[in-house]
Amino acid sequence: MKRSKARRLINDFEESARIAGEQLSEHKVRSLLTALGVIIGVWAVILIGVGMNGLDTGFKNSLSMLGDDHFYIEKFPWRDVGDDWRTYIRRPNFETRYAEEMNEIIDNTPNSGLLLAVPTVGFRRSISHADRSANNIQFTATTSDFGYVNTADLAAGRFFTPTEESSGQNVAILGSGVVKALFPDEEDEVLGKRVKIANIQFTVIGTLEEQGAFLGLQSFDNQAIIPLRTARKFFVGGRRWNGTSIRVVKKPETDRDLARDEIIGAMRRVRGLLPGEENDFEVNASDAVEDTIGPVKAGIAVAGFVITGLALFVGAIGIMNITFVSVKERTKEIGTRRAIGARRSSILTQFLMEAVSICLLGGLVGLLLAFISKAVLDHFAPNFPASFSIELMILAVSLSVTTGILSGFIPAWMASRLEPANALRHE
Structure with a gap:
């Protein structure tokens, strides 16, 4: 009994699939237009999923570039300050000596949760070698201690020594993007080569591992590192530079919030702030980026789901209407099938299968458009870490089937409830 019932269900399914295929083949244009809402909905949800996956991947990679244990003491916060920008612009500029004073405090603090403070000064210049050049390169001027806090590993060579830094030697460590731009055919033979930074000769003593780009947009590889005293001699004068930042590294076992509190206390001493005075500096870290990117x-996600929901709703209404029309057009056919013994469940399955088939067609077209859109994105933004996943494809198919079932159930149910005699008399 159970076997015969299962066989009957399989036969109903096969026959419904055959009839649905015939209807799609007979009404190609109508079916495609009917599925337009589902096409847009699936296309939108796939692109949103790809974009969100790319954001998450790029975000995690970017946080590793900033360093989980690193803090950046700077004049401005890593967030939108809105109309309060005047408050921040009036803050005193940073001085590189703050790092030395911070290190004295760290060394004299029992059980300090901090390891090291290192000054950095950022500025942009062009760099060239022979007939090749790279413009708008981000330079970091720093001390020899930067090798202990740099989040990018050395690919080759070494960092500059305290002697090279204190004597202002013309040495440089290049990011992988700069190496590729200046030495495309000899990336493994860069060490010892001479480059020009704003027409001043420098010797390459090291190269950095490839890091990538933040969200596929701002590259972390188009950078170079030179000694602080060298930068002061040739590029930026004085001790107070707008691009000055103090990078502080905490001990791995130290809680992030406790480390931040210790940095704030030490920096208030360095800045000479009295009790009750507001901080005139900002302690930035990767969690600030998290707070910014979260909203x-x-x-x-909200905008995408609204667009997807509206598109699928419109698509469902269209499929419901076209299924009602199909039931009306084929009322006599339904009466004939019922008269020769077709069960109500068979009629219900038939029209549900037709509605689901239209939605699956829309889902497949939506998937195809999503693949094409991703190919275009890969071409124009090759560094953006967008990728498809099996979960997204399953979601697209599930949405298509669910939309088909929900939109086709009422007209399919009404078709299954038609009495054979009344259906056969229908004109």
């Missing part, structure tokens, strides 16, 4: 991701 962006949420906004993208």
Whole structure:
């Protein structure tokens, strides 16, 4: 009994699939237009999923570039300050000596949770070798201690020594993007080569491992590192530079919040702030980026789901209407099938299968458009870490089937409830 019932269900399914295929083949244009809402909905949800996956991947990679144990003491916060920008612009500029004073405090603090403070000065210049050049390169001027806090590993060579830094030697460590731009055919033979930074000769003593780009946009590889005293001699004078930052590294076992509190206390001493005075500096870290990117991701997700929901709703209404029309057009056919013994469940399955088939067609077209869109994105933004996943494809198919079932159930149910005699008399 159970076997015969299962066989009957399989036969109903096979016959419904055959009839649905015939209807799609007979009404190609109508079916495609009917599925337009599902196409847009699936296309949108796949692109949103790809974009969110790319944001998450790029975000995690970017946080590793900033360093989980690193803090950046700077004049401005890593967030939108809105109309309060005047407050921040009036803050005193940073001085590189702050790092030395911070290190004295760290060394004299029992059980300090901090390891080291290192000054950095950022500025942009062009760099060239022979007939090749790279413009708008981000330079970091720093001390020899930077080798202990740099988040990028050395690919080759070494960092500059305290002697080279204190004597202002013309030595440089190049990021992988600069190496590729200046030495495309000899990337493994860069050490010892001479490059020009704003027409001043420098010797390459090291190269950095490839890091990638933040969210596929701002490259971390188009950079170079030179000694602080050298930069002061040739490029930026004085001790107070707008691009000055103090990078502080905490001990691995130290809690992030405790480390931040210790940095704030030490920096207030360095700046000479009295009790009750507001901080005139900012302690930035990777969690500030998390707080900034979180609302962006949420906004993208909400907007995407609204667009997807509206598109699928419109598609469902269209499929429901076309299924009602199909039931009306084929009322006599339904009466004939019922008269020769077709069960109500067979009629219900038939029209549900037709609605689901239209939605699956829309889902497949939506997937195809999503693949094409990703190919275009890969071409124009090759560094953006966008990728498809099996989960996204399963989601697209599930949405298509669910939309088909929900939109086709009422007209399919009404078709299954038609009495054979009344259906056969229908004109």
